[in-house]
Amino acid sequence: MTYESSASAFRHLLEARRSIRSFLPTRVPDSMIASVLQDAQCAPSNCNTQPWHVHVVSGSSRDRLSQALLAAEAAGRMSLDFSFSANDVHGIYGERLREQGAAYYQALGISREALAERRAASLRNLEFFGAPHAAFLFMPVFGDAVRVAGDIGMYGQTFLLSLAAHGLGGVPQTVLGMYADTIREELGVDPSLKLLFGISFGYPDATSAAAAYRIEKVPFEDSVVFHN
Numbered sequence: 349m350t351y352e353s354s355a356s357a358f359r360h361l362l363e364a365r366r367s368i369r370s371f372l373p374t375r376v377p378d379s380m381i382a383s384v385l386q387d388a389q390c391a392p393s394n395c396n397t398q399p400w401h402v403h404v405v406s407g408s409s410r411d412r413l414s415q416a417l418l419a420a421e422a423a424g425r426m427s428l429d430f431s432f433s434a435n436d437v438h439g440i441y442g443e444r445l446r447e448q449g450a451a452y453y454q455a456l457g458i459s460r461e462a463l464a465e466r467r468a469a470s471l472r473n474l475e476f477f478g479a480p481h482a483a484f485l486f487m488p489v490f491g492d493a494v495r496v497a498g499d500i501g502m503y504g505q506t507f508l509l510s511l512a513a514h515g516l517g518g519v520p521q522t523v524l525g526m527y528a529d530t531i532r533e534e535l536g537v538d539p540s541l542k543l544l545f546g547i548s549f550g551y552p553d554a555t556s557a558a559a560a561y562r563i564e565k566v567p568f569e570d571s572v573v574f575h576n
């Protein structure tokens with residue numbers, strides 16, 4: 349394969365990947381999930397520590413976990429291993445955060461004032477947006493955990509790109525990380541492993557309103573400074 353054709357195939361794959369928030373109920377064959385996990389395992393990490401511990405739920409385990417998450421939410425039992433508040437996201441980053449939320453709700457036809465509908469749309473996170481599978485990315489903590497979290501990000505993006513290469517889709521979800529204790533209890537995960545985020549995945553449902561939504565990225569010149 350020439351450099352041009354592999355770069356063009358890669359660009360195509362990057363454009364094919366986007367966060368999918370509507371799925372067909374069809375289960376992904378175990379062999380295809382194994383193929384995605386094998387790809388994700390190629391991710392780079394600090395000193396090759398490979399700190400990811402991944403739990404994948406499907407079938408009745410997936411359904412039980414979703415019920416437990418909805419019950420935890422209803423009872424106000426949130427438990428974050430790593431803090432997150434939209435109010436902390438300042439300046440241009442906060443603007444992008446708000447634009448993203450507004451564009452998504454607009455695609456779903458939900459107005460700014462329709463608070464109950466917004467809440468229902470947000471709760472879909474805990475139903476894995478209808479995906480038949482979800483992967484949970486746990487990590488050990490060394491030092492301030494920032495470098496380990498970076499490694500988990502590397503793993504997550506490799507996983508997401510592999511999903512796209514297999515004709516699948518997924519969405520990384522910090523919201524799932526807001527119920528870390530519930531997920532650890534349900535899956536029997538050691539308390540020393542912390543949950544950064546989950547990824548719901550499966551076959552995208554191209555017919556849903558959520559599928560019509562695509563968020564733009566700023567030009568790379570806005571993010572990069574060249575020193576020649």
Ligand SMILES: Cc1cc2nc3c(=O)[nH]c(=O)nc-3n(C[C@H](O)[C@H](O)[C@H](O)COP(=O)(O)O)c2cc1C
Binds near residue numbers: 365366367519522545
């Ligand atoms: C670490 C991480 C956590 C995220 N958490 C959520 C989430 O909880 N719920 C959600 O709907 N989307 C979540 N997203 C998806 C982002 O909104 C999405 O990546 C962003 O808007 C860019 O869109 P794209 O993925 O389609 O390129 C998350 C993305 C990342 C990388």
